[in-house]
Amino acid sequence: MKARFVLRASTPWWRGPLLIAAAALLTILISAIMIRWAGGAPIPAVRYMFISPLQSRFGFTESLLSATPLVFTGAAVAIAFRAGYWNIGAEGQLLAGTIGATWVGLHAESLPRIVGVTLILLAGMLFGALWALTPALLRTRLGIDEVVTTLLLNPVALLIITGLLNGPWRNSESGFPDSDVIADSTKLWIIWPNTRVHFGLALGIVIIGLCWWFVGKMSGGLKLRAVGLAPNAARIAGLPVERTLLTTALVSGGIAGLGGASEIAGVAHQLTTGISNNFGYTGVIVATLAALSFIGALLVALMFGVITVGSFSASRALEIPSQIGQLVQAVLLITVVSALVIQKYRIVWTTKKSEGRK
Amino acid sequence: GGNSGSSDESSESDGVLSVVAAYSSVIEEPWDGVIHEALQEMADAGEITYKYIDGIGYASGAFERAVRQIAEEDKPAIIMGDSFGNEEAARKVALDYPDIAFVMGSGGGPAEPNFSVFDNWIHEPAYVSGILAGSLTKTNIIGIVGGIPVPEVNRIVNAFIAGAQSVNPKVEAKVAFINSWFDPAAAKEAALSQISAGADIMFAERAGVIEAAAEKGLLSFGNQMDQKSIAPQSVVTSNVWNMRPTVKYILNQVKAGSYTSQDLKDFSMVAKGGALLAEINTGVTGGIPAEVVAKAEEAMAAIKAGTLRVDINEAVPAGSVTK
Amino acid sequence: MIDVTEEIISSSLRIATPLALAALGELVTEKSGVLNLGVEGIMYGSAFVGIATAAQTGSLTAGLIAALVSGALAGLIFAFTTVTLGVNQHVAGLGMTLLMISLCNTANRIMFTADGGQVRVDPWQPLNFGGPIFSQYLLTYATFLVAVPFVWWLLWKSGLGLKIRAVGENPEAADVAGIGVAKTRYTAIIIGSLFMALAGAFITLAFVGTFTVNIINGRGWVALALVIFGRWTIGRLLIGAALFSLVNAGQLQLRLLPSFADVPFEILLALPFLAVIVGLAISGRNVPYPGAYLKPYKRL
Amino acid sequence: MNSVEGVAIASRGGAPSIFLRNITKAFGETIALSDVSLDLRAGEVHALLGENGAGKTTLMKILYGLSQPDSGQIEADGVVLKIESPRDARAAGIGMVTQHFSLVKNMTVIENIALASAKTFAIDLAKVRAEIVAASARFGLDVPPDAVIASLPIALQQRVEILKALMSGCSYLILDEPTAVLGPNDIDSLLEVIRRLRSDAGIGIVLISHKMAEIEKVADRVSVLRRGQVVSSSLANGITSKELVTLMVGEQQSGAEQRQRSASPSQSPILVLESVGVSREAGGLSDISFTVRPGEILGIAGVSGNGQTELVNVLSGTTQIDSGTITVEGHQLGSNTPQSLMRAGVGILGEDRHASAVHALQVVENLILDCVEKFAGKFQLRRKEMLNHCESAITQFEIKANPKQAFGTLSGGNMQKVLLARLFSRKPKVAIISQPTRGLDVMATNYVRSLIAQASKQGTAVVLVSEDLDEILELADRVAVMYRGSVVGIVDHTAASRESIGELMAGIAK
Numbered sequence A: 001m002k003a004r005f006v007l008r009a010s011t012p013w014w015r016g017p018l019l020i021a022a023a024a025l026l027t028i029l030i031s032a033i034m035i036r037w038a039g040g041a042p043i044p045a046v047r048y049m050f051i052s053p054l055q056s057r058f059g060f061t062e063s064l065l066s067a068t069p070l071v072f073t074g075a076a077v078a079i080a081f082r083a084g085y086w087n088i089g090a091e092g093q094l095l096a097g098t099i100g101a102t103w104v105g106l107h108a109e110s111l112p113r114i115v116g117v118t119l120i121l122l123a124g125m126l127f128g129a130l131w132a133l134t135p136a137l138l139r140t141r142l143g144i145d146e147v148v149t150t151l152l153l154n155p156v157a158l159l160i161i162t163g164l165l166n167g168p169w170r171n172s173e174s175g176f177p178d179s180d181v182i183a184d185s186t187k188l189w190i191i192w193p194n195t196r197v198h199f200g201l202a203l204g205i206v207i208i209g210l211c212w213w214f215v216g217k218m219s220g221g222l223k224l225r226a227v228g229l230a231p232n233a234a235r236i237a238g239l240p241v242e243r244t245l246l247t248t249a250l251v252s253g254g255i256a257g258l259g260g261a262s263e264i265a266g267v268a269h270q271l272t273t274g275i276s277n278n279f280g281y282t283g284v285i286v287a288t289l290a291a292l293s294f295i296g297a298l299l300v301a302l303m304f305g306v307i308t309v310g311s312f313s314a315s316r317a318l319e320i321p322s323q324i325g326q327l328v329q330a331v332l333l334i335t336v337v338s339a340l341v342i343q344k345y346r347i348v349w350t351t352k353k354s355e356g357r358k
Numbered sequence B: 001g002g003n004s005g006s007s008d009e010s011s012e013s014d015g016v017l018s019v020v021a022a023y024s025s026v027i028e029e030p031w032d033g034v035i036h037e038a039l040q041e042m043a044d045a046g047e048i049t050y051k052y053i054d055g056i057g058y059a060s061g062a063f064e065r066a067v068r069q070i071a072e073e074d075k076p077a078i079i080m081g082d083s084f085g086n087e088e089a090a091r092k093v094a095l096d097y098p099d100i101a102f103v104m105g106s107g108g109g110p111a112e113p114n115f116s117v118f119d120n121w122i123h124e125p126a127y128v129s130g131i132l133a134g135s136l137t138k139t140n141i142i143g144i145v146g147g148i149p150v151p152e153v154n155r156i157v158n159a160f161i162a163g164a165q166s167v168n169p170k171v172e173a174k175v176a177f178i179n180s181w182f183d184p185a186a187a188k189e190a191a192l193s194q195i196s197a198g199a200d201i202m203f204a205e206r207a208g209v210i211e212a213a214a215e216k217g218l219l220s221f222g223n224q225m226d227q228k229s230i231a232p233q234s235v236v237t238s239n240v241w242n243m244r245p246t247v248k249y250i251l252n253q254v255k256a257g258s259y260t261s262q263d264l265k266d267f268s269m270v271a272k273g274g275a276l277l278a279e280i281n282t283g284v285t286g287g288i289p290a291e292v293v294a295k296a297e298e299a300m301a302a303i304k305a306g307t308l309r310v311d312i313n314e315a316v317p318a319g320s321v322t323k
Numbered sequence C: 001m002i003d004v005t006e007e008i009i010s011s012s013l014r015i016a017t018p019l020a021l022a023a024l025g026e027l028v029t030e031k032s033g034v035l036n037l038g039v040e041g042i043m044y045g046s047a048f049v050g051i052a053t054a055a056q057t058g059s060l061t062a063g064l065i066a067a068l069v070s071g072a073l074a075g076l077i078f079a080f081t082t083v084t085l086g087v088n089q090h091v092a093g094l095g096m097t098l099l100m101i102s103l104c105n106t107a108n109r110i111m112f113t114a115d116g117g118q119v120r121v122d123p124w125q126p127l128n129f130g131g132p133i134f135s136q137y138l139l140t141y142a143t144f145l146v147a148v149p150f151v152w153w154l155l156w157k158s159g160l161g162l163k164i165r166a167v168g169e170n171p172e173a174a175d176v177a178g179i180g181v182a183k184t185r186y187t188a189i190i191i192g193s194l195f196m197a198l199a200g201a202f203i204t205l206a207f208v209g210t211f212t213v214n215i216i217n218g219r220g221w222v223a224l225a226l227v228i229f230g231r232w233t234i235g236r237l238l239i240g241a242a243l244f245s246l247v248n249a250g251q252l253q254l255r256l257l258p259s260f261a262d263v264p265f266e267i268l269l270a271l272p273f274l275a276v277i278v279g280l281a282i283s284g285r286n287v288p289y290p291g292a293y294l295k296p297y298k299r300l
Numbered sequence D: 001m002n003s004v005e006g007v008a009i010a011s012r013g014g015a016p017s018i019f020l021r022n023i024t025k026a027f028g029e030t031i032a033l034s035d036v037s038l039d040l041r042a043g044e045v046h047a048l049l050g051e052n053g054a055g056k057t058t059l060m061k062i063l064y065g066l067s068q069p070d071s072g073q074i075e076a077d078g079v080v081l082k083i084e085s086p087r088d089a090r091a092a093g094i095g096m097v098t099q100h101f102s103l104v105k106n107m108t109v110i111e112n113i114a115l116a117s118a119k120t121f122a123i124d125l126a127k128v129r130a131e132i133v134a135a136s137a138r139f140g141l142d143v144p145p146d147a148v149i150a151s152l153p154i155a156l157q158q159r160v161e162i163l164k165a166l167m168s169g170c171s172y173l174i175l176d177e178p179t180a181v182l183g184p185n186d187i188d189s190l191l192e193v194i195r196r197l198r199s200d201a202g203i204g205i206v207l208i209s210h211k212m213a214e215i216e217k218v219a220d221r222v223s224v225l226r227r228g229q230v231v232s233s234s235l236a237n238g239i240t241s242k243e244l245v246t247l248m249v250g251e252q253q254s255g256a257e258q259r260q261r262s263a264s265p266s267q268s269p270i271l272v273l274e275s276v277g278v279s280r281e282a283g284g285l286s287d288i289s290f291t292v293r294p295g296e297i298l299g300i301a302g303v304s305g306n307g308q309t310e311l312v313n314v315l316s317g318t319t320q321i322d323s324g325t326i327t328v329e330g331h332q333l334g335s336n337t338p339q340s341l342m343r344a345g346v347g348i349l350g351e352d353r354h355a356s357a358v359h360a361l362q363v364v365e366n367l368i369l370d371c372v373e374k375f376a377g378k379f380q381l382r383r384k385e386m387l388n389h390c391e392s393a394i395t396q397f398e399i400k401a402n403p404k405q406a407f408g409t410l411s412g413g414n415m416q417k418v419l420l421a422r423l424f425s426r427k428p429k430v431a432i433i434s435q436p437t438r439g440l441d442v443m444a445t446n447y448v449r450s451l452i453a454q455a456s457k458q459g460t461a462v463v464l465v466s467e468d469l470d471e472i473l474e475l476a477d478r479v480a481v482m483y484r485g486s487v488v489g490i491v492d493h494t495a496a497s498r499e500s501i502g503e504l505m506a507g508i509a510k
């Protein structure tokens, strides 16, 4: 037997959701196997991982907090991908943002808080955009593929942070490779009293809203979509393709960098070598799972926040490895992305060649 | 992380205290491994219930989230762990849960009302290891590969060098830091380059170094745990950190209701059994002369008796250190 | 004292081994028009599977075989998603990397580190043919004496290589010539994955004899950079690997000197990545990408 | 219509040996082939005719395994062939030269030919070379074995394609519009090759072409496809060209009235190109000079691949010029970016309608893509105005579409109308129109041509690039002929004829 994929003439509306549900089920099944192997009970594990964080104020707000950086990177990746600019460098851009933010945070003693906060966010955004500049210029000026260039700048950003933290920014008290704590005037406001949910989340949601509105409603957004869907057609219609790509790349980098600043100013309050728990790479997953829709990215980011918090709970309650949380995210990516493609095809099974001859 | 240990869920039934640990690194990394081992032993003995979460790392907000989750969801009597690199977060949470005893590996001081600190004060056995190394080296070059040059690492490395130079002033110590807490491949490569620079004795402050020494047929010294099993023909001895005295002390305090925040440094020193020198392994390649073993044991006894004080030097020992 | 330059060269060869292997694998894959960003993950997976099997069976050879099998399987999954389904290659590749890393970390915890232990084997020892330079692991010799000529022959002399290059340049043309595009890409991806698996296995089974989280530590990304730095040719790829390894080995020696104690060596480690970017900028519009780079092919 | 089996006697070739039976194929909602049956004989040239989009290529792709039919089967000598890939087809002795060449551009001739037979391990390029030399001699197809494909002229590339197919040992050879890309001389030598292959090597050939003259010269048998169905299949000498044309397009004959050409236009030129040159990497144009007046149509003729595409790219701003100047309405352009050209009043209809619009966007969005700013409100696009604009275009240009429909779901003719509506609603002073009727049926073709004529009547200067010489002769006031990247002659319509232009196209200097 041999399988052949044949493009469907039309896709009934329910096929997409059905296949995605199947993908989610497959993910849960694979995770359940791992959980069983680890000696845990799969059903409670799934409950701990996906549901219990939503049942307490603490779990919910911590999920929001975990989701915050992913809201930024998800939006950053989604807007770039919508323009057909394959920015795999949100990780590096976020890290660059943390560098900019920390730099401001360490030098902004005795400013009014509103000024301090504005400065630290601007610095993050600026550094993120700057980090995105080189690959964007290479792409738009020389036609050099951005997938690899954006990707390869990620480890560079991390090495720069390591260099800074082992050198000039080494903690002046403990000697540890983490920076001193940033000035109080640059710390973000807590927006939900007695939790850790900070202004960064609100900012992230605003960014999502802006992206959604810009891409969907504004003339620039129509241009961006046209460039992403068919760059040659856009060029023939006289749209400034290169400029659109360059601007989008910088905006994408700026959003990722802003996400970095939000982490520094909102939660961490200091730079550490491990500041980003793959937030940028996860942003690619978030945007892809959301099929590049911004509202979708927000929801997927929240779901990942829940899984992050939930897998810690499951881990302690059921005594299974907490690494399973990451595993679920990776499996979900592969199954859902495959489902999104498969829904467009019909699988035709053909028998072996030899049987074909009469 | 996950755990084994008692199945008892409640926090204080029949006097069994519940302890939950939060480790920045993974439990196979020796620093956290020492804490984990001590707690696991207590749990196996039925004295506590024990759970842990490890590999939390240094991502923004992660450690604080883990500790808060533990405090909220498990409500244990004691939270242990290492707050190095997550100092701010750990202390903030402790303030919010004054009824829980926070006992953290830390470079800072204790904090009212409930934040106690401990650390691996194994510079004393390191000094004695140094005596052995200084006596055994033929090239007079000793290689040391450390993690990150923070005070708690520096003092062990400096004590090791001081010990070596106390018996052999010609000793030159080559020190390299891999700028990571756990990267055996990098540590091994650094060790190999020191060996090529003439080092014939290796001090494995971090994992990965013993393997290099063993491959080249050289002698080595372990750290944190007794690491003889990695390469019995190579490991002379190890500077062992023992968390059991600390854990026992804390359990008694909490049980008695007399827990207060404090610096638990003493419980990790030789005098109280918190630091020791692993049994000297005379079976290494080439053997160890009896008089060298005697010298080391003598020094160890002197430390126990309080007649030998090992200086605490937390300056960064960079490059090549000669007397 | 042993000659330092000789030792630096020896150390470079060791450092270069997994990089060269992984880069060769990525080269074969990319020549077929597919970018495999799963290289880091495939190395991670084989590093773990290799040592886990070796520890369970007590045989390093069994470990190596298992590592190769795991590499082939990972390659197969990657090929299915990108070639058969036509999923974005970069998304599928990143997904593969995240999947393998999280899968292996979980399995490692379940199998070996649940009580604080660590998986260990007696690794392969270097074979000494005299002097530090010729004291290397068998796999290092094999990499430079067998794998490099093999890949060169495969890509530029064999029929399969011709097919791989044709499929990577112009899949429509190859299809019309009767070459199974999907089959050829599957083959290239799996051969490539086998090399990546060798690279991963080298680290655990030969170099460190143990497995720890983050064991690959970005070597996959370096391999990716080397392929582009090498402009998809073996000679330049090897030059890139040699330069990077020399810099890396050299900095380890430099760290021993007191005057270099405060030098931020991270900058040196960032060099291969920066070199690629600068190299691309200099070549300008003349970067010899495979013609069908990143493009899925589907016949209607 | 003649039945397929009815005319088997007296044929040049033997008994039919490959049958295509009841082939049906649909792409989404487009039915490309419906219940098509055809038979091929060895030693016979079988011409396949039909309008663009009739299904010729699709049918042959199915025979060659590049596409799978939805139903129907292929038989040889009473045995059903399972052709699932070109490999299967070649095993069955079928070879094909596709409309767009299937050569790996930066490989050599040897490598390209070796590809087809490459085994997995050993590969002996020296042997392949010797085989190429032998086969060249045998079939009279000279090729330089060591040359890189990209460096060869189109006619030679085609020869490599044919040789490649022959060397794989095929006894049936499909040639899809092989003459479309050739100049008259090259066409003649190709036809000679076809005759030789048929007579000397006994090869059965399927020849797809739009050119009656060629069919008359070499075809033994002619089949006509219309809208995915075989409407006729008969011996060539039993049917006239006129009858064939009627069969192809149906009864409604091309009723386009001749364009009335203005007597010598007095206005000064609005578009002036002076010595425009483009580097080799960007396509290679040299020393292009011409002028166009308001209301004038300048036709650009030439065998495809002689720089017409590049010229259009220059005038749309997607290829930058390296030398020379472009002047619009007396203002010399600093650089020819799409924006500067549009600002100067130049509008464009690209040669590939699929590449000129965004399939996934709606008709209304595509329609305003070149003037998005006009509909930009303060906070968002003014959807209502966009829709109004679209509705009126739909009415004015007789477009069969719904504004919110995705552009990609339109039929080719309607796509073309949307793009023309986009072009003309800017009221351009100069319209660059490339291959406007490619792939359109007769009705749509006539409509599009009348739109162009109408625009010129209203004073628009038109540069009309077309591979269809008749279209140019029908519409253009003057014809510029391109050969190897330059303009080799500009002929007034009064002096223009198929012959005079054909010679220029072939590079035969007067």
Ligand SMILES: Nc1ncnc2c1ncn2[C@@H]1O[C@H](COP(=O)(O)OP(=O)(O)OP(=O)(O)O)[C@@H](O)[C@H]1O
Binding pocket: C300, D027, D030, D031, D032, D050, D051, D052, D053, D054, D055, D056, D057, D058, D059, D439
């Ligand atoms: N890949 C495809 N997807 C959708 N529709 C297609 C595809 N290929 C062909 N078609 C449609 O099928 C029909 C037949 O096309 P085909 O290419 O066979 O025509 P043709 O007779 O060869 O035309 P031409 O003279 O232009 O070469 C057309 O309507 C065409 O648009």
Ligand SMILES: Nc1ncnc2c1ncn2[C@@H]1O[C@H](COP(=O)(O)OP(=O)(O)OP(=O)(O)O)[C@@H](O)[C@H]1O
Binding pocket: D027, D030, D052, D053, D354, D408, D409, D410, D411, D412, D413, D414, D439, D440, D441, D444
């Ligand atoms: N290159 C292509 N890419 C995507 N779709 C295509 C392509 N070519 C053809 N199609 C699809 O095939 C269908 C027919 O296209 P084609 O250009 O042949 O027009 P047509 O149906 O022949 O037009 P008309 O009915 O006006 O003659 C359209 O729905 C179009 O979307």
Ligand SMILES: [Mg+2]
Binding pocket: D052, D053, D054, D412, D439, D440, D441
């Ligand atoms: Mg058509």
Ligand SMILES: [Mg+2]
Binding pocket: D056, D057, D058, D099, D176
């Ligand atoms: Mg055709």
